[in-house]
Amino acid sequence: MTAEKIRKTVPPPGALELVPAPELPYRPQDPQNYAPGIGLIGCGGITKEHLTAYKAAGYRVVALCDINRENAERRRDEFYPNADVYHDAADLLKRDDIEVVDITTHPAVRPPLIKAALLAGKHVLSQKPFVLDLDEGERLVALAQDCGRELAVNQNGRWAPHFSYARQAVRQGLLGDINGVHMSVHWDHRWTEGTPFAKIKHLILYDYAIHWFDMIQCLLRDQTPLRVFASTTRTKTQTMMPPLGAQVAIEFDHTQASLSFDAATMFGRQDRTYIAGDQGSLYSLGPNEKEQTVTLYNADGVSQPELTGSWFPDGFHGSMGELLRAIEEKRRPIHSAADNLASLSLCFAAIHSAETHQVVIPGEIRRLPIDD
Structure with a gap:
């Protein structure tokens, strides 16, 4: 993009106005004539x-x-x-x-x-x-x-309303080339204490964060992740085994991505996503992953779509619905196992990095040790 084009597409401060939100197909979809x-x-x-x-x-x-x-x-x-x-x-x-x-x-x-x-x-x-x-x-x-x-x-998670709208916005080019994807989640995951989940050493980075690794892979599917660095932290007062704090930095050729998890947040819980592109940005914020307000910024102005639904149960509807539609239409589903291996490679690299304190190349760590 030339400097002149950049100047034309970037509005001066205070020039953005509230405009109608683009209508995007973010809701779960069902097959037409397939009911197996x-x-x-x-x-x-x-x-x-x-x-x-x-x-x-x-x-x-x-x-x-x-x-x-x-x-x-x-x-x-x-x-x-x-x-x-x-x-x-x-x-x-x-x-x-x-x-x-x-x-x-x-x-x-x-x-x-x-x-x-x-x-x-x-x-x-x-x-x-x-x-x-x-x-x-x-x-x-x-x-x-x-x-x-x-x-x-x-x-x-791909069909949680805010993630699904963001996915469609990126897919349709509303944000242009993506420069950064940053997600942070601050909530209380200590409900897992005393359950089988509490025996998973990397409960946060593995069992929970796989949704966020998958969203990064989904949003940046046309780019190759180069390096991953991650760390975990035990809070001072936690009594359960898995670390309740984790952060991840992922480097791409022309994009940076980051994840931050604070899983012992008692007050002021928040779930935040920011996607920055050269033609627009999308911001989603709420007290949890089920209640989110999405704001889209671009040269046309600022818009806030009125999203309906919630991650639970819409995410499960969307996931099965996409598989059934793919079978009916004789194509690969967008959440295919082959696609998911790329998400897992980010997850495995992050966990290995947290264990070794080293930068890791995605795909090099082939297996997640069960008993770590």
Whole structure:
């Protein structure tokens, strides 16, 4: 861009006026004529959000499975009273009327289930984080391709209204070339103390921040991340094992990205996203990830779209809806497992950097140690 063009597109201070917000397709979308039987494997706590979204969207969940049969029965009774219940996933996968399976188990036991589902001819939506090993993830991606099935990852944050609007704004070029993406989250994650989550050493950078790593990868998908540096901090008063403070800096050729997490914030909680481009910027702010006000700045003025919905359950609706639409339209879903491996490579690099205090090149760290 020439200096003259820059001068013409940058308004003088105080010149921006409030203008109508661009209408962007940020809401979850459903397939037109595809209503497959869906099976749910794993009926833990988060599946309440899955099934709330699926029922509201009119999706046909015909079977539920959990090694603890009572979990599956409880979900069935609450959401799909006519669905069948199994405690062995193999029995669910034998059914010809099930074309899509949603696998929500913990990462360590998920890959064999994904493999079995693909070999049984099912399309798969995997809960996040996808895998603990990038090489294993690549093998599953290759298997899905060999089987002619779609394999997607439930990165539901992409369909949180504020993230989805931002994603569409960047995709449609409203911000021009992106110079910086900066996200900070200040909340209280100590509710996990005493739960299995508290046994994850890098609870914040792995289990939680994967949504934010994925958004960076999604927003900057045309750029290659060069280096990652991260650190974690234990607060002075915390009693649980995982560090509750974390920060990450990611360097691209022409863009910088940063993440900051304060997971022991009792008062003044805040969730903030800022995306700076050479033709505009987008700012999202709220007390949490579900309540956000988006502001778009560009040469036309300042606009604030009136967004509807919330991350929960819209994110889960969007994730399954995109997979179903991709199957119907015979294309790869935007949240494909292949795409998600790039997000995981950022996550793994950040965790290794936090452990070693070294700058790490994304993709070099292939596996996340389970027992770190």
